[in-house]
Amino acid sequence: MTNARQIADNYIATWNATDAASRNALLASHWANEPTYHDPLMTAANAEELVGLVGAVQDRFPDFRFKLTNTPDGHGDFVRFSWGLGPDDAEPVIEGSDVIMLENTRIKHVVGFLDRVPATA
Amino acid sequence: MTNARQIADNYIATWNATDAASRNALLASHWANEPTYHDPLMTAANAEELVGLVGAVQDRFPDFRFKLTNTPDGHGDFVRFSWGLGPDDAEPVIEGSDVIMLENTRIKHVVGFLDRVPATA
Numbered sequence: 001m002t003n004a005r006q007i008a009d010n011y012i013a014t015w016n017a018t019d020a021a022s023r024n025a026l027l028a029s030h031w032a033n034e035p036t037y038h039d040p041l042m043t044a045a046n047a048e049e050l051v052g053l054v055g056a057v058q059d060r061f062p063d064f065r066f067k068l069t070n071t072p073d074g075h076g077d078f079v080r081f082s083w084g085l086g087p088d089d090a091e092p093v094i095e096g097s098d099v100i101m102l103e104n105t106r107i108k109h110v111v112g113f114l115d116r117v118p119a120t121a
Numbered sequence: 122m123t124n125a126r127q128i129a130d131n132y133i134a135t136w137n138a139t140d141a142a143s144r145n146a147l148l149a150s151h152w153a154n155e156p157t158y159h160d161p162l163m164t165a166a167n168a169e170e171l172v173g174l175v176g177a178v179q180d181r182f183p184d185f186r187f188k189l190t191n192t193p194d195g196h197g198d199f200v201r202f203s204w205g206l207g208p209d210d211a212e213p214v215i216e217g218s219d220v221i222m223l224e225n226t227r228i229k230h231v232v233g234f235l236d237r238v239p240a241t242a
Binding site for chain 1: 159164194218232234
């Protein structure tokens with residue numbers, strides 16, 4: 001059984017990393033080589049693009065943080081969970097659900113979906 | 122934008138096919154070559170194994186049918202939706218959520234998760 005919670009925590013930590021050094025360190029620790037990311041708004045085909053996406057989200061929402069909104073579960077090389085993005089101590093402004101595919105216990109592919117998007121986003 | 126509803130309908134129809142000829146016809150029409158399927162209970166690495174899984178579920182639950190329980194959505198080559206399995210005109214006994222990855226508009230990879238499983242299953 002996959003350690004779904006730990007993997008989801010590592011993933012969320014990557015998105016919450018506020019500087020490039022932290023992002024690169026989290027990528028090196030928890031992600032596979034040549035990771036991919038696809039959600040309705042953004043796509044990354046490798047680590048460099050992924051770090052760029054995280055930086056872009058941090059730049060756009062500097063006071064927001066990602067957090068888990070349910071208990072991650074998984075099987076084999078797959079993990080799923082839901083997340084929210086918003087200010088600390090407030091309801092999330094944006095919510096989504098992601099599925100992670102692992103390679104040798106590292107995050108390899110991510111497919112994300114949006115569950116709630118503000119009308120003014 | 123992916124035609125998420127049509128793809129989900131084709132997928133559900135495959136699981137509801139009650140004979141081998143129908144299953145093979147649906148595979149030929151809507152699935153890519155060498156499809157894969159992974160959920161917490163079952164895995165298929167190719168079309169033959171997938172047809173076998175559908176047959177096994179049909180044998181075990183001959184009076185149950187799969188149906189969608191939400192509105193499928195998708196982006197690019199990805200579709201997600203939730204489903205229920207149970208008797209017609211009754212609450213589903215088993216519920217889950219699947220993510221489909223397409224290849225040239227055909228169902229290539231499926232990752233499934235269970236949302237409700239009966240204690241006696």
